[in-house]
Amino acid sequence: MSLRPWRDITRRQSRQIMVGNVPVGGDAPVTVQTMTNTLTSDAKATIAQIRRCEEAGVDIIRVSCPDVESTAALKQIVRASRVPIVADIHFHYKRALEAADAGAACLRINPGNIGSSDRVREVVNAAKANGCAIRIGVNAGSLEKDLLEKYGEPCPEALVESALDHIKLLQDHDFHQFKVAVKASDLFLAVAAYQQLAEVVDCPLHLGITEAGGFVGGTVKSAIGMGSLLWYGIGDTIRVSLSAEPEEEVRVGFEILKSLGIRNRGVRVISCPSCARQGFDVIRTVQALEERLQHIRTPMSLSVLGCVVNGPGEARETDIGLTGGGNGKHMVYLSGVTDHTVSSADMLEHIVKLVEAKAAEIDAADEARAAA
CATH class of the missing domain: 3.30.413.10 (Sulfite Reductase Hemoprotein, domain 1)
Known part of the structure; x- marks a missing residue:
């Protein structure tokens, strides 16, 4: 038993998945992520930015893949990176297939945005064949039209329902190597959504207060929102979303974890x-x-x-x-x-x-x- 029980955090039990060689969930350390802001098609600039993030201690890095030029550069980026790469895919399922083949460790998608069941099956099969995990990324700013009509506005129930709908699409294809985020810029909305989701799923949860703002304001907002969830034991991986350089997001992420005694680095x-x-x-x-x-x-x-x-x-x-x-x-x-x-x-x-x-x-x- 801890000599200081008032410092103890009882972490939510989740199953563990692998993002490349990094375990996420279960008893693995809470990981710190960031996202590059260079043009992914510019492999040299993207790799240079990844290097700075690696020096800051990042565990996982996400890169956006909006076009074929980006996925074409991804193979070189993956080879150069010392940490797993998550390919950010929004609508075009072929970008997901290309990213998986290029060596991405994880695909960030919303299966419902990919299109037909056949297209979801293709993405799942590509993920299985290449050993990719998948992150379902629900965001209050891009909720499905039917959920907005049902609830009238973004709310915790709408974010959770969206997440569960996307989860079902993966599970229907016997895919279980996924983590989920239910992000919002409103920290009250995000915290409530994560709390509700944590009670009904056992998958790892990726925390974030999206579009948090500039360095100072975004740091404070992220620390309050994600800090509250982490203190409650919720969260297996985090990304601090700042209008700042990615390596600064990494440093702030570690400071949040250090402040809670969850992970000490430096x-x-x-x-x-x-x-x-x-x-x-x-x-x-x-x-x-x-x-x-x-x-x-x-x-x-x-x-x-x-x-x-x-x-x-x-x-x-x-x-x-x-x-x-x-x-x-x-x-x-x-x-x-x-x-x-x-x-x-x-x-x-x-x-x-x-x-x-x-x-x-x-x-x-x-x-x-x-x-x-």
């Missing part, structure tokens, strides 16, 4: 908002540290506080701590214990080296345990 920084008591420029220091420490993937914690009011208490709970002091001398804590001081001039480089050394120490210990 340095978790605890810092104060700063005030007149600060012994150094906290804001600029934290900005510089976050930039300099992006390459660290080892889970660890760093506290950066400007004075001794809350600094020692926070430092006791982190791997490395820094507390502002007088006369340009600041206290450094290692594993919660006061260890030494550092000057303002040397502080930034010193903390970066300490974090890198601690990460190497943790990694070595993990490797030794694995080898034992």
